[in-house]
Amino acid sequence: MSRSLVSITDYSKEEYLEIIEIAKEFELQPVQEILKGKIVATLFFEPSTRTRLSFESAVLRSGGNVIGFSDASTSSSTKGETLNDTIRTVSNYCDMIVMRHPLEGAAKFASEVASVPIINAGDGSNQHPSQTLLDMYSILKTQGTLDNLAIVFVGDMKYGRTVHSLVMAMSHFSPRFFFVSPVELKLPEEYKLYLDNHNIPYIETTDFGMAIREADIVYMTRVQRERFADPIEYEKTKNAYILKYSMLLGTKPTMKIMHPLPRVNEISRCVDKSEKAYYFDQTKNGVFVRQAIISHLLGLK
């Protein structure tokens, strides 16, 4: 079985750093012909335009070719084909598969039946490891280090998979965490237990204004209306987790604001003009990091 990237926990601290080092090389020289003659399949059983374009851009910048589909309705799964059969077939058409699937564990299963490496580009609410690696790359690039940082997560701590994965990955680097969320969307117990067991200090709060002044990184996520059983609760709390320009006053000069995107209204548009706004640069870093992941898994770097 070839090596795949399914879960952020598949990688050790050393491997995170290795990917980041390779991504730095791609940032210095984005156009490299190292995937010449290689085909990468992007199988998006669930649409995600941003992630798919980012991966395809990474492949094309590296000199490779792309095949695939962007929506399950254009694939044979609508005819009732099993994932097993799709993956085993497509394995014969390409050198690597990048896949997004609405079911959790789909990428893990695919990695067991595929004859080529699998990159998980999101399996339901479970994992999206390339997002975590590009978040880490962005943190390192803006802060000059990954160690001893204060990271403030804001929004949906309960269902936000980008939050969960980044918490796990950054735990290797002696961080301090703040989790700012409505009571309904607090971090699940299993992650708190993990932090306790690793002696990592964290604070859970509903007070965004307090936490933001401590931050080296503010990691925003969207609070979705459908997560609330009671719509009145949503209306009462929604404004407490919106980042406004005035809130940047008194924050650290080196602080950066990140967001996995898409943004709806949780970061006010006025914030975009601040040099602390980093979410669009983050998407640029995503291409370098995906170039790094692809070339690393294919043993080319």
Place this chain on the structure above:
Amino acid sequence: MNMGFKDEKTLKVSAIKNGTAIDHIPSNCLFKVISLLKLDKVETQITFGTNLDSNKLGSKAIIKISDLFFEDSDINKIALIAPQVKLSIIRDYKVVEKKVVKVPEEVVGLAKCFNPHCISNHESLTTRFQVLTDNGDIELKCKYCEKITDQEHMILL
């Protein structure tokens, strides 16, 4: 010394000459243990009693299976539903060995993931779980979706 107590038990579920006695099964787990060990497919003599008085469990069940001896890997499956079970290996009416069940590190093909969005509930595959223990309770972490199924939601296949 406590011969009287032992005699009373033998009366409730009669003794076997050779085989395995499984004791301290919570009454409500009896049929799960039977299906887990596939006793419905066994052709030798099996006797069982349930809703018997037990100081420890309140109510317990006993199964005695003639001429059958289990592999430890089979026995350890029981740990998922009844970790307090005790086994006696019987030869010529005598207990020659006593065994307790050990919680396995991995559970393969035995349980169902409780997450309806897990690929294992949609694709034909063998389920795999890492076994976690939380204050004595057994929990199963799915190798696919990484979600945790607790004892209350555990469904055996």
